[in-house]
Amino acid sequence: MAQDQSKPSGPDLVQGIALAELQDGRMLAGHAAGEQVLLVRLGTEVFAVGAHCTHYHGPLVDGLVVGDTVHCPWHHACFDLHTGEALHAPALSPVACWSVEQRDSKIFVRDKRAQPEAKLRGKPAGAAPEKIVVVGGGAAGFAAVEMLRREQYQGSIVMLSNDDAAPIDRPNLSKDYLAGNAPEDWVPLRPESFYSENGIDLRLKASVTGINARSRQVALANGSNVPYDRLLLATGAEPVRLSIPGADQPHVRTLRSLADCRAIIELAKTARRTVVLGASFIGLEVAAALRARDIEIHVVAPEKRPMERILGPQMGDFVRALHEEHGVVFHLEDMVVAIDGRRATLKSGGVLEADLVVVGVGVRPRVALAEQAGLTLDRGVVVNPFLETSIAGIYAAGDIARWPDPYSGEIIRVEHWVVAERQGQTAALNMLGHSEQFTAVPFFWSQHYDIPINYVGHAEKWDELSIDGDIAAKDCLLRYKRDGRVLAVASIFRDVESLQAEVMMERDAAT
Ligand SMILES: Cc1cc2nc3c(=O)[nH]c(=O)nc-3n(C[C@H](O)[C@H](O)[C@H](O)COP(=O)(O)OP(=O)(O)OC[C@H]3O[C@@H](n4cnc5c(N)ncnc54)[C@H](O)[C@@H]3O)c2cc1C
Numbered sequence: 001m002a003q004d005q006s007k008p009s010g011p012d013l014v015q016g017i018a019l020a021e022l023q024d025g026r027m028l029a030g031h032a033a034g035e036q037v038l039l040v041r042l043g044t045e046v047f048a049v050g051a052h053c054t055h056y057h058g059p060l061v062d063g064l065v066v067g068d069t070v071h072c073p074w075h076h077a078c079f080d081l082h083t084g085e086a087l088h089a090p091a092l093s094p095v096a097c098w099s100v101e102q103r104d105s106k107i108f109v110r111d112k113r114a115q116p117e118a119k120l121r122g123k124p125a126g127a128a129p130e131k132i133v134v135v136g137g138g139a140a141g142f143a144a145v146e147m148l149r150r151e152q153y154q155g156s157i158v159m160l161s162n163d164d165a166a167p168i169d170r171p172n173l174s175k176d177y178l179a180g181n182a183p184e185d186w187v188p189l190r191p192e193s194f195y196s197e198n199g200i201d202l203r204l205k206a207s208v209t210g211i212n213a214r215s216r217q218v219a220l221a222n223g224s225n226v227p228y229d230r231l232l233l234a235t236g237a238e239p240v241r242l243s244i245p246g247a248d249q250p251h252v253r254t255l256r257s258l259a260d261c262r263a264i265i266e267l268a269k270t271a272r273r274t275v276v277l278g279a280s281f282i283g284l285e286v287a288a289a290l291r292a293r294d295i296e297i298h299v300v301a302p303e304k305r306p307m308e309r310i311l312g313p314q315m316g317d318f319v320r321a322l323h324e325e326h327g328v329v330f331h332l333e334d335m336v337v338a339i340d341g342r343r344a345t346l347k348s349g350g351v352l353e354a355d356l357v358v359v360g361v362g363v364r365p366r367v368a369l370a371e372q373a374g375l376t377l378d379r380g381v382v383v384n385p386f387l388e389t390s391i392a393g394i395y396a397a398g399d400i401a402r403w404p405d406p407y408s409g410e411i412i413r414v415e416h417w418v419v420a421e422r423q424g425q426t427a428a429l430n431m432l433g434h435s436e437q438f439t440a441v442p443f444f445w446s447q448h449y450d451i452p453i454n455y456v457g458h459a460e461k462w463d464e465l466s467i468d469g470d471i472a473a474k475d476c477l478l479r480y481k482r483d484g485r486v487l488a489v490a491s492i493f494r495d496v497e498s499l500q501a502e503v504m505m506e507r508d509a510a511t
């Protein structure tokens, strides 16, 4: 992602600052030898680590210190202050670490340390498996293989993906990359060389058609079989396609893969008007991204307010007004019933001319393989707290997994990037023989123009919605409660409170 090209700011930490300037538990950003450095004081100890998150460069100084970790304000990654390790996705790479000297009641940042080894997690139970196979080259699959090698797993890793692109930063496909604000080299999660350098046998365009749980092999469409000792299913979700007349025309697109996004960008080069079907996250992020390309946007959706079901009426009205300020035209409580060439016919009788139609009406978990293998399904693949499915040795993570969420006490399935990555990481550890329960509280973010919406927790239904601050002023925190208990929190520019809510929910779930 973006490199740090900003000029060094804050005090020169090589020259030192007074210890009194940094209170216990507090952070301070400065620079050392041209690099931005974050100082964190914990009691008598002072840590110096890279000042920016390795995910999208979030300023860690605006985040939260929890124990001996620092959490990023933007998408809640978490770094170990001792080692710099990215403990919680979405960051996967460590931040740099510097030596700190305390002398004469002053703090000095000295040399950059060789990247410290990540802390060991203790010896896993039993012998390590020889062969791990991961089906899926998305968020969960990638985070799993990265974690396997981070944990110094020496056995074979085969990663099978029916996509033709290596793992990508999927959220970017509806944001900066689609808007034309990010070059394509920001999209891969890692350069191609990562896989060979780390002994990961990544096979693209490799469609898995079956699982034989008895002989422990997966079957590929090309007729070959791949044996496994442990298997991770991370097949994600696929966009719901419309069954209306005209939905199969080349200018009617869905968005999931890099190829989908490239096709939309190609059409957008000459499109004057786009109709977006669906007013939820993908649809409205696409609307915002295509407005940056100066394309006229009409959003058609059956609901009364965008995102009301997830965020409530007040936030729904705000999101609508935000998009209208940017020139988006809504056709709510309406549907497209047919697309005849450039003419999209609405149920209400109107017709919209469109050179491009983007369909963002939801996704379905890809559970065909799991079903064929005889795994227990319930609107997704049912897993236990260790993310293991009903067949021992087969794990599931990401958009397909339905797991027992300790905070809500419910069995849930979500479609969030960070959850998929964190589940991939937990599944990786458990495939190695650790016994880690998946306890992370769900988190997602969504970006509309320059407004990020962060959401922590999971509230399918609530009976009370309290609002702190002012949504219209883009400074707010909404609490979704049931029987007086906060189930979820949505916020705009209240990053520390959002992080605090996450920590509070995780602590609550652990008791
Ligand atoms: C455009 C877009 C923007 C998004 N933005 C956000 C956001 O801002 N915030 C957020 O929280 N979430 C966002 N999401 C959702 C997020 O990307 C998903 O929750 C996440 O990618 C799920 O990860 P996954 O590993 O379960 O599935 P995926 O990332 O979809 O990966 C699944 C993989 O499995 C492969 N596969 C499937 N079937 C087979 C098979 N039979 N054989 C071989 N390979 C197979 C696929 O090719 C793919 O590589 C966005 C999604 C999209 C599409």
Ligand code: FES
Pocket (backbone or CB within 6 Å): 053, 054, 055, 056, 057, 058, 072, 073, 074, 075, 076, 077, 090, 091
């Ligand atoms: S920028 Fe830090 S988590 Fe995304």
